[in-house]
Amino acid sequence: MRADAVTTVSNYVKKTLKSFSERADVSVIENWIEEETFCLPELAPSAHNQPFILFMAGCHSRRKGADLLPTFAKSLGSDFQIRCTGSLPNCRSLPNLYPLGRVTDQQLVGEFQRCDAVVSLSRYEGFGYTALEAAVCGKPFLGFNTSALTEVAMAGAGTLVPVDDVASLANAARNLRSQSPPTLEQMKCRREQILQRFNKHSLDAYIDIYARVISKYNFSQ
Numbered sequence: 001m002r003a004d005a006v007t008t009v010s011n012y013v014k015k016t017l018k019s020f021s022e023r024a025d026v027s028v029i030e031n032w033i034e035e036e037t038f039c040l041p042e043l044a045p046s047a048h049n050q051p052f053i054l055f056m057a058g059c060h061s062r063r064k065g066a067d068l069l070p071t072f073a074k075s076l077g078s079d080f081q082i083r084c085t086g087s088l089p090n091c092r093s094l095p096n097l098y099p100l101g102r103v104t105d106q107q108l109v110g111e112f113q114r115c116d117a118v119v120s121l122s123r124y125e126g127f128g129y130t131a132l133e134a135a136v137c138g139k140p141f142l143g144f145n146t147s148a149l150t151e152v153a154m155a156g157a158g159t160l161v162p163v164d165d166v167a168s169l170a171n172a173a174r175n176l177r178s179q180s181p182p183t184l185e186q187m188k189c190r191r192e193q194i195l196q197r198f199n200k201h202s203l204d205a206y207i208d209i210y211a212r213v214i215s216k217y218n219f220s221q
Helices: 011-021 066-079 105-114 129-136 149-155 166-178 186-199 201-214
Strands: 006-008 026-028 052-056 080-084 098-099 116-120 141-144 160-161
Touching: 006 011, 011 026, 011 149, 052 066, 052 105, 052 166, 066 080, 066 129, 066 166, 116 129, 116 166, 129 141, 129 149, 129 186, 141 149, 141 166, 160 166
Parallel strands: 006 026, 052 080, 052 116, 080 098, 116 141, 141 160
Antiparallel strands: none
């Protein structure tokens, strides 16, 4: 690779890059989140929320685990409602699945705030924005133990199970439902911890790299 500098958004991607490029000088600069946009809800979730609301964001591809969604929904039953962005033409017969269609940025934040937990069926993530958005909104995250999700989800309140293990993921959701919901103070503490790592300081890291690369060249000639 001829690049003067190479960056990745996770250690997982860095490891993948090194496996085929054999380049060692790869910098990891993690993505950040707009903390002014993704906020905590005004009220903590109720201990008697019926049904327990799971929110799923993202496209419905096989890489994102869309093929697993019907089985996951059936295994949870009527005690849960799964609210999903986009349309779900193959899941219309499942009463606990609620397709939201196309949502605005404001609606997206609202879904993160109103749910009890965020779930992902994704088999691969180069970073894992959904897990980060969940943490900043004070919500626990459920997903598969794969790729860069391990780096992001476990930095917050994440529970990860083996890839494609829908039964274990459903059990994790049931266990979460049986627990006392976090207080606003606990949610605030989680948010502050996650923002200490994933914030706009990453911009400074990019600026430093650009400055270092530019300093190698004399552009005045």
